[in-house]
Amino acid sequence: MKDYAMGRIMMKQNAIIIIMLLLGVAILAITVGSGYRLVIGIETLINDEEADSPPGPYIPVGDKIVWTYEVKNVGDTPLSNILVTDNAPGVDPIYRSGDINRNGLLEPGEIWIYEARGVAEEGQHENIGHARGTESVMNNSVGYDDPSNYFGVLPGRT
Ligand SMILES: [Ca+2]
Numbered sequence: 577m578k579d580y581a582m583g584r585i586m587m588k589q590n591a592i593i594i595i596m597l598l599l600g601v602a603i604l605a606i607t608v609g610s611g612y613r614l615v616i617g618i619e620t621l622i623n624d625e626e627a628d629s630p631p632g633p634y635i636p637v638g639d640k641i642v643w644t645y646e647v648k649n650v651g652d653t654p655l656s657n658i659l660v661t662d663n664a665p666g667v668d669p670i671y672r673s674g675d676i677n678r679n680g681l682l683e684p685g686e687i688w689i690y691e692a693r694g695v696a697e698e699g700q701h702e703n704i705g706h707a708r709g710t711e712s713v714m715n716n717s718v719g720y721d722d723p724s725n726y727f728g729v730l731p732g733r734t
């Protein structure tokens with residue numbers, strides 16, 4: 577009778593251990609599965625500077641600015657429907673080059689260059705370039721951001 581009870585307790589403990597192990601595996605699987613897997617990358621440059629944090633370059637008000645957006649596939653499958661935007665009104669990135677095999681897909685190893693032009697305005701400004709695409713395995717939409725900063729200075733106030 578006592579052995580039987582012990583057996584029951586042992587089985588119960590084993591069952592709890594197995595359940596806990598399964599839970600652990602499930603949590604791990606969920607963490608890995610939903611974990612942020614970076615597949616698209618972008619670097620936003622202002623006049624060839626990364627300028628990720630303020631103030632960035634000091635540019636005289638009225639001077640021309642060139643923003644460059646380097647978009648790359650950092651995953652291992654092609655990306656389609658690539659869209660590059662800038663959060664600043666009136667700053668519209670335009671595709672320049674990078675689709676080496678001209679198939680409209682951003683493949684691993686390709687870096688697509690987009691460009692926008694504008695004129696420096698007074699004070700501290702931040703442009704956040706956003707790259708978006710569709711990955712080909714799960715058909716998920718993927719995106720990434722990168723900022724550039726500049727400070728527009730009035731003549732005589734440097
Ligand atoms: Ca940047």
Ligand SMILES: [Ca+2]
Pocket residue numbers: 675676677678679680681682683686
């Ligand atoms: Ca391509």
